[in-house]
Structures are given as structure tokens and as C-alpha cells.
Amino acid sequence: MVEADGRVDKLALIGVGLIGSSIARAAKRGGLAGHIAGVTRSARSRDVCRELGIVDSAHLDPRRAVRDADLVIFCSHLSSYEPLARKIAPTLKPGAIVSDVGSVKACVAEYIGSHLPEGVHLVPGHPVSGTENSGPAAGFAELFDNRWCILTPGPEADPAAVEKVSAFWRAIGSRVEIMEPHHHDLVLAVTSHLPHLIAYNIVGTAADLESVTKGEVIKYSAGGFRDFTRIAASDPEFWRDVFLINREAVLEMLGRFTEDLIALQRLIRWGDGEQLYDQFRRNRDIRRRIIAAGQETAAPDFGRRAQAAARAGQAAPAQGKRRRPAR
DSSP states (O other), X not given: OBOTTSXXXXXXXXXXXXXXXXXXXXXHHTTOEEEEEEEOSSHHHHHHHHHHTOSSEEESSHHHHHTTOSEEEEOSOGGGHHHHHHHHGGGOOTTOEEEEOOSOOTTHHHHTGXXXXXXXXXXXXXXOOOOSOOSGGGOOGGGGXXXXXXXXXXXXXXXXXHHHHHHHHXXXXXXXXXXXHHHHHHHHIIIIIHHHHHHHHHHHHHHHOTTSOHHHHHHTOOHHHHHHHHHHTSOHHHXXXXXXXXXXXXXXXXXXXXXXXXXXXXXHHHTOHHHHHHHHHHHHHHHHHHHHTTSSOOSTTTTHHHHHHHHHTOBOTTTOOBOOOOO
């Protein structure tokens, strides 16, 4: 069962990529699960999970992994939710809690919830954390530390189940927020989905310029472009699903962005330096507020060097502090 402090007898993770393997590592760090079962899409990924000791058992068949599980978390791509939910539904034990980590939430009740048997509870979730890397080896226990996890239970959700999932995320280091699913999708369309769409587009534009060779784009990449390429290095299958499933919110935000971009274009064309300065100053203040809220670091490399050092179990150059290595 899932205890009030977030501990579970058996945790099943459907998908052991960046997020799934990080959940497993964080749960092991905190001693939160008696047994962690992981589901992988390939035998190679299963072997990596076993070699690295990420999970206690690794399976290709999700039905074997979820058998007797108290908490099942979908950590796979959104397009896989429905076929997987149909497959595991008959195997889920009464009282089990099913959650997920998807970046779009309004779809989860239909994709997963509609297939769950009576007595199994659905509590959708979204840890707002990640990197551009993927695969079992990319995960690390510190990924969720002091980051938000948004839960989006429907009105029919069991309050006790919601609190148990909240306790689990808090136990692995997250701060928990409850949000209505459609509102979540609108918020994330602004803060996550649109930036990724822009990143994919600007990297493609730069690479396709006839007057600039791809070699020059790579050789002379400045910091701003490098940050765009980092975002654009994210899992293309994951983001394809996000944009298609959350299309209404993404298109609405893309329309707003286009209008604002055209307004900025006019200021540049008209040589309106005063308005440009005022707008840039206001936007710079947003960055400072994000840092002040603890959602980012003021380090010039946005803390990625420190994160990489933590994953490798080394001292970060700017921190001078050794963090626990991921195992």
C-alpha cells in the first residue's frame, strides 16, 4: 500500500527514461519503495536498467511489472498511454493508484482513466523538471529536488489517493501544487511548449539559411543560439505528442507570440530605441524573478555544469561542494 509518508511496498514505472529512471533513483535514495519494477520498450534498455541497478526488476511486458503494484506511474510518451492502459487494466490490484508524468493533462482522464477498473484511483501528475537528455542512463536522483510537481486530479478523484501521491512527490524532493487540468495545459503551453516550438524552429531556420553554411552555424554559435540548440536536442517523439495533443493551447499561445513578435519587428523597423529598451528591461526582470523564486540559478551556464558534475559524482567547479552520485 501507499503510506501517508509516500512510502510504497511496490512501485511500477512504465517507462524508464530520464524521468522514470530519476524517479527510481530518487525513490531508492529515500528508501521509499520495497520493490521498484520498470517497463522498457527494448531489451537493450532493460539490460541497461539491470546493469545500473536503476530498478529491482525490469520487464518488457507491462502486465508483469504492475502486478501487485501499489503505485503505477506512466513515464512513457503520451501517445502510448491508451494502449498501455488497456493492456494493464485487468492486472491492476484493487486500491492501486495510477499516475503519470506527462506534460499535457486534460487528456489523461480519457487516455488512462477511462480504462481503469473500479477501485483503482487515478491521480495525474507532471513534475516540472527535466533535461534535454533521454534514456535510462540520463536520470539522476536530484532531478526533482526543490522543483514543482503539479497534480491534476479530477473532481471524482479520491482525496486520500491524491494526498498519498502528493506525499510521494514531496518525499523525493518536489514541491507539490494542485491544478485544474485545462489550466495546467494553458500554463505549460506558455512556459514549456511554446519555448520548445520556437527552439526547434529557430535552429531549423539557421541551418537552412542559404547564405550561411551549417559549418559556420556550428563554429560561431553564440550563447543564445547554443541555448536554443540545447532545448531543440530534446526527445522529438515526446514533443511531437505534446504539440499534437495540446494543440489548442499551443496554437493560442503561438498566436499571441506572433502578434508580439510583429510588434517588436515594428519597433526595430521604426528605430524606436526607447520602447525597445523598456520592453527588454521588463523582460529581463522576469528572468530575475525566476531566479529569486528558486526556479533557476544565476550561474552563467544556468547551472548545467553543476548538474552534470552532480550526476557524475564530482565537485561542481563553481560550488565547491560534493553531491551524492546517482547510482
